[in-house]
Amino acid sequence: MDETYRTSVNIPLSDLNLKFDPVAPTLTINDTLLQAVRILSKDKTVSAIPITNPLTGEVQDAFIRSDIRVSFFVCPFWTYISDINMKLRTRVFFFEMYCLDQFFVIDRVYMQLDTKISDFLARHKNSRHVPHTTLNANVFDVVFNMLSKRQHLSFVLTPQKKFVGIFTLRHVFNLLLTGHA
Numbered sequence: 001m002d003e004t005y006r007t008s009v010n011i012p013l014s015d016l017n018l019k020f021d022p023v024a025p026t027l028t029i030n031d032t033l034l035q036a037v038r039i040l041s042k043d044k045t046v047s048a049i050p051i052t053n054p055l056t057g058e059v060q061d062a063f064i065r066s067d068i069r070v071s072f073f074v075c076p077f078w079t080y081i082s083d084i085n086m087k088l089r090t091r092v093f094f095f096e097m098y099c100l101d102q103f104f105v106i107d108r109v110y111m112q113l114d115t116k117i118s119d120f121l122a123r124h125k126n127s128r129h130v131p132h133t134t135l136n137a138n139v140f141d142v143v144f145n146m147l148s149k150r151q152h153l154s155f156v157l158t159p160q161k162k163f164v165g166i167f168t169l170r171h172v173f174n175l176l177l178t179g180h181a
Contacts, residue, residue, distance in 0.1 A: 010138050011138060012139075013135045013136070013139065014136060016175065018165065024166070025049050026050050027063060028051065028053070032114050032116060034113040036049055036117060040063075047152070048130060048153055049062065049064075050062055050155055051063060051117060052163065059155055059161055059163050061121055062155065129151060130151055130154070131146055131149050131155070132155045132156075132157050134157060134158070135156060135164065139172065142167060143169075152169045153169070
C-alpha cells in the first residue's frame with residue numbers, strides 16, 4: 001500500500017471535516033414502512049435511516065436502502081396500493097408510464113405499508129448489522145468494520161449514542177482520490 005494512502009486512512013473521522021446533514025431523517029420503531037419508503041424514494045442520497053428510541057434519542061437500529069427493492073414494470077399513472085385486511089388505501093402518483101424508480105418493500109410487505117418498522121425488522125434482520133462508530137475512530141478501523149459486516153455505511157454516533165451522521169464508502173473513495181474528504 002502506498003504510504004500516502006496508509007496515512008490517509010489512519011486519521012480520525014473528526015479530521016476529515018465531514019459535512020453531515022444536521023436535519024438528517026430519523027424514524028422511531030413506531031413509525032410505519034410507508035414513512036421509510038417515502039424518505040428513501042424521495043431523496044436518493046439517503047442510504048439509510050437511523051431508527052431511534054423515541055424517549056432517549058439513542059440509535060437502536062437502521063432501515064437501509066437494501067431493505068427495499070427496486071421494481072421495473074409498466075404501470076398506469078395512478079396506482080392504488082391497498083390491503084383489504086388493513087383497510088389502507090394509499091394513492092401513489094407516477095410521473096411516467098414506466099415506473100423505473102419506484103421502490104417496493106421486500107417479501108411483498110409493500111401491500112401492508114402501515115406495518116410498523118419494528119415488526120418489519122423483526123422478520124428481516126439484515127439491517128441489524130449496520131456498524132456504529134464515533135468521530136474519534138480512524139478511517140481504517142471504520143472501513144474494516146464496514147467491510148467485515150458487508151455494509152457500505154456506518155452510523156457516526158456521539159458517546160451517548162446520539163446520531164451524528166452517516167459515513168459511507170463514498171467518503172472513503174473521495175478521501176483516496178483527492179487526498180481529503
